[in-house]
Amino acid sequence: MSTTDNELIEALRRIAGPSHVLCDGDLAAWEQDWRKRARGKALAVARPASTAEVAAIVKACAAAGVSIVTQGGNTGLVGGSTPDASGRQLVLSLQRMTAVRQLDPENLTVTVEAGCVLQNLQDTAEKAGLLFPLSLAAEGSCTIGGNLATNAGGTQVVRYGNARDLCLGLEVVTAQGEVWNGLSGLRKDNTGYDLRNLFIGSEGTLGVITAATLKLYPRPAAQLTAWAAVPSLEQAVALLGLAHRHLGAGLTGFEVMGQFALSLVARHFPQMRVPFLDADSTPYCVLLENSDSESEDHARARFEALLETAFENGCVSDAVVAENLTQAHQLWHIRESIPLAQAEEGLNIKHDISIPVSRIPEFVRSTDALLKQAIPGVRLVNFGHLGDGNLHYNVQAPADGDAKAFLRDQEERVNSLVYDAVQRFDGSISAEHGVGSLKLEKLEKHKSPVALDLMRSIKQALDPQNLMNPGRVLRA
Ligand code: FAD
Structure with missing residues (x-):
């Protein structure tokens, strides 16, 4: 560490307290991201306790020309919350500001x-x-x-x-x-x-x-959750339309899950009982939530009317409605365990994309075909917030393949195939996870030059020294 760095660390220790500026020891919790895809080296980790301390730390870093990576829970999925490899960035953790x-x-x-x-x-x-x-x-x-x-x-x-x-x-x-x-x-x-x-x-x-x-x-007076087997993605979209019509503002959740995604949950968390795990007749399942401001009876009646119409229209082939909150939590837990099950299965290539809801079935059909043709044996993990047109369209190495080698050799090709398809379908290459460092180049390819220029002007105006998380969202 240079004298200037030492002086900065001393200044930060005076601001946040000596025990809240960490330089030595194991800093992996702050230096490595949740996906283990981004790992850097921090100059130090500072953990201020107040806005005044944050302001003083930012001023000290600006004076020393040291850039800052602000960090919350470090659960981001796009490599935006960890430092780069230079050893010259401060991780500013807000973990202590919880009031x-x-x-x-x-x-x-x-x-x-x-x-x-x-x-x-x-x-x-x-x-x-x-x-x-x-x-x-x-x-x-x-x-x-x-x-x-x-x-x-x-x-x-x-x-x-x-x-x-x-x-x-x-x-x-x-x-x-x-x-x-x-x-x-x-x-x-x-x-x-x-x-x-x-x-x-x-x-x-x-x-x-x-x-x-x-x-x-x-708070809604009642909240009901249902799990429905649907014969195709087209029927899942039709079910969404019905749910909007029947439940109106009561529709608070509409998640779709492909059978392979659910089979990973069943494989890695065998204690969870996944309903309708039968790939041939049930390629997709849907989790629906109905929040009602009147009563549980009212909620149940509306839900039953919706499901009855859905059965008649062929949108749904089977369904269960949770009897109580515990069952509802169990169903949500299955859905929320998909990313963890995928991580257990091994490294994978993630795409957090959005497409106009009406075009999602066509997007998935054509992109699945392109990927399967390009990489025989590739496994597609498809799930997400269908109600918002947001899919987590993830790609797992072939079952007998080496996941690390798959990532090294195929990631760029897979990403190009998927993101080019997203563009053809008027979608977005990042629906909810952001850009971070992992999607920076793709943003440059898929966002309009005018929009990128406006973004650069805003960055230049607000952060002319380029000290705030440089190299994320926009190139440093
Ligand atoms: P971090 O990971 O610490 O940081 C994320 C980014 O925000 C970084 O660029 C960081 O510099 C910046 N940042 C953090 N705090 C501040 C601050 N106070 N001021 C300025 N910048 C800051 N995301 C979704 O949108 N929807 C999901 O359904 C979803 N599901 C997830 C499931 C799992 C299992 C995991 C691991 C992640 C999921 N995520 C999801 C992604 C992630 O949880 C979200 O992006 C979350 O909002 C990140 O919050 P964080 O506090 O962990 O931020």
């Missing part, structure tokens, strides 16, 4: 610090008899700051929208170390450019989100 600053039940808002774990916020809302609807499989570890920085989606988007739609205000430390207090709980505020929405989804490249004011909702 719920204010809950206003009449305004239906809550203000929390950015390091608050999503599940803790859900629990806080529940204790107040309210609902914070953002929900995703990583909710036990991911943070509100990370959710907003990536504009996370998850399983309730069909009703409540993405993280962006749930946020009313932000507090941000800028790249210059200034604090912007935009913690408004207002639902209407047309006073100029929308700074909040600029920082949301910017993946730590424009500033550090230190707190947020978020929307809360009344």
Whole structure:
């Protein structure tokens, strides 16, 4: 470490406290991402406890010309939350900034610090008899700051929208170390450019989100979950249309799962009982959630009417409705275990894409065929938030193949095939995970040059020294 680096570390220790600036020992938890695809070397890890400490750290780093990778729960899937290999980046972990600053039940808002774990916020809302609807499989570890920085989606988007739609205000430390207090709980505020929405989804490249004011909702009186076997993806889309018509705003979840994805759950987590695991007659299953503001009886009647029509129309060949909350959780747990089962199966190539819902069956049919022709034996893990047109269209090495060699030799080819198809179908190469470092080149290929130029201008205006998560989203 150079003298300047040592001086910076000493300055950071004075700001955050000596035990909260880590340089030695095992820093793997901060240096390696959840997928084990991105591993770097940090100059140090700083864990501030307040917005003032974050601001002071950013100022010290700016003065020393050291760039910052802000980190929440480190569950991001696109290689955006870990340092590069230079050993010259500071990891700024918000793990200690977890306070719920204010809950206003009449305004239906809550203000929390950015390091608050999503599940803790859900629990806080529940204790107040309210609902914070953002929900995703990583909710036990991911943070509100990370959710907003990536504009996370998850399983309730069909009703409540993405993280962006749930946020009313932000507090941000800028790249210059200034604090912007935009913690408004207002639902209407047309006073100029929308700074909040600029920082949301910017993946730590424009500033550090230190707190947020978020929307809360009344808790539904009843929530029912059903698991349906569908004969094809076309019928899954038809079922979605029926569900919209029958349930209206009560439709809060609509997930699709291909049989191979479910068979991985059954293989790696044999304690889970996966319904309708019969690949020949059931190529896809759908998980539906109905939230009702009246009563459980009302919810059940509406659900039964929907499923009856779906059986008559041939959209559904079999279905179960969870009898109670425990059963509902078990069904959701199966769905949420797919990424973990895939990780157990071995390294894989992930695509988090969105396509207009009406075109998804055609996209999957033609892209499956292209991949199977290009790589004999390739295994396709297909699941996702069909209600939002968002698929996790993942590619696993052939069963008898070497996963590491598959990734090394085929990743580029597979990605090009999939993303070119996404473009032909007017889709997006990143629906909810962001760009990070893993999709940077693909963004350059698939985003319009005008849009990229505008993004570069914004980055230059807000972070002229290029200190905030450089080389993520946009090339350094
Ligand atoms: P991190 O991983 O720590 O960081 C992610 C990015 O945000 C990085 O670029 C980082 O620099 C930046 N960042 C983090 N905190 C801040 C901050 N306070 N200020 C500025 N920038 C910041 N995502 C979905 O959208 N939907 C899903 O359904 C979903 N399911 C998942 C399931 C599993 C099993 C896993 C492991 C991940 C899943 N994800 C999903 C991805 C991930 O959980 C989300 O991207 C999440 O929002 C990241 O939050 P985090 O706190 O872990 O952020």
